[in-house]
Amino acid sequence: GNEIKALEGNVEKFNEIINTISASDGIIWGFPLYYLLVSSQLKRFIELVYERKSEAAFQSKPVAILSTSIHFCDNYALNYIQEVSEDLGMNFFDFYSADMMDLTKKTERERLYQFGSNFLSFIASGVQNPRQSLPLQVNLKELKISTSARKVNTSKKVVIITDEQETSHSLWQMTFYLANIFSSRAEVINLHDVKINGGCLGCIRCGYDFTCVYDGHDDYRKVYESKIKTADIIIYAGSIKDRYLSAKWKQFFDRSFFHNHTPMISGKQVGMVISGPFRQLDNLKNLFQNYFEVQNVNLAGIVSDDQDDSATVENQLYNLAVKLAALAEQEYIAPLTFLGIAGKKLFRDELYSRLRFPFVRDFQSYKARRNFDFPQKDWKTLLINNFIIFLTRFPKIRKAIYTEHMVTGIVHSFRKIIDQA
Helix, strand or coil, rough: CCCCHHHCHHHHHHHHHHHHHHCCCCCCCCEECCCCCCCHHHHHHHHHHCCCCCCHHHCCCCCEEEEECCCCCCHHHHHHHHHHHCCCEEEEEEEEEECCHHHHCHHHHHHHHHHHHHHHHHHCCCCCCCCEEEEECCCCCCCCCCCCCCCCCCCCCEEEEEECCCCCCCHHHHHHHHHHHHHHCEEEEEEEHHHCCCCCCCCCCCHHCCCCCCCCEECCCHHHHHHHHCCEEEEEEECCCCCCCCCHHHHHHHHHHHCCCCCCCCCCEEEEEEECCCHCCCHHHHHHHHHHCCCCCEEEEEEECCCCCCHHHHHHHHHHHHHHHHHHHHHCCCCCCCHHHHHHHHHHHHHHCCCCCHHHHHHHHHEEEEEEEECCHHHHHHHHHHHHHHHHHCCCHHHHHHHHHHHHHHHHHHHHHHCCC
């Protein structure tokens, strides 16, 4: 992670690592969770493996994963690395997802020892585990999308973020189409044009007051706060690289951690435009849904060029623009699913307790937003439930409640609302 820039510029140094991998008997991917995935630095290393055609070094190697986190969406990172490993032809053993403090506990040290011992036994056994993920089938058609005469009227501020550089690529065409379809042209931010000195370092200097170690040294924060946070509609546009977007995109998401776990784009409308086999990547689809739900934004839709022709893609882009404009006017945010609710509760509990320090500013923000909404604070419901539980101690009352009044009691509070409707 610390050496990624050197590995990009020094092929000889990169090849030394590849030679070490090739000579090994087993591989462990080890990483802390960074924004629902591996860090942008490790993501870039995986890209370099493909770009420099070094896949053969990984072929048939037994492989395991060791990750640390607070278990917020660690499943996406684990799935991603397993699928990448299988794409590289590796023999996947298992993953070990540790809480960040597990090493301080004897029982967890013993469990980790067992995992390591089992991995060594797996290497020695020569057993070949079956692949769990399907290989990606890339079937992209050449797109030719012209500037549409149709316009979508909106007074809302629209920002498109992209990392595309080739004007002949379908992602550029889709981005260009959306940029011009709104009545007031959308502003396009190309991540390659933004001075970003590096990925998130995990130093947590931002924990006290949201101040990033990069502040004043590059343009990331300035662009994020002046353009992205002030937008009403944000469209993310990127191409699939391995089984995610690019490392440049991952760097963008990682660096947004300067605001810690506090949602900073809350209430906005979001759309995504993706070039590549997105429909085959359920893990990535769920990852983005989870991310945007926790951010409290509305994911209006995702358009991909996977297997569709130009006319179909153009129509989907137009419909996405119409939907984004309409929902922005309504200020509509869809209700959360388990993904968003579970994520918010996990952060709530962690920030109230062991993460209160070092994430001091996060705690203050959660307190100000009244996010510490623990169920034990709902005294009315607790009193009612305890009273009813007391009544169920009497057999006749308990029988009447569970056989005669349960269903009617549940729907009682809704009847007046339904009758009025």
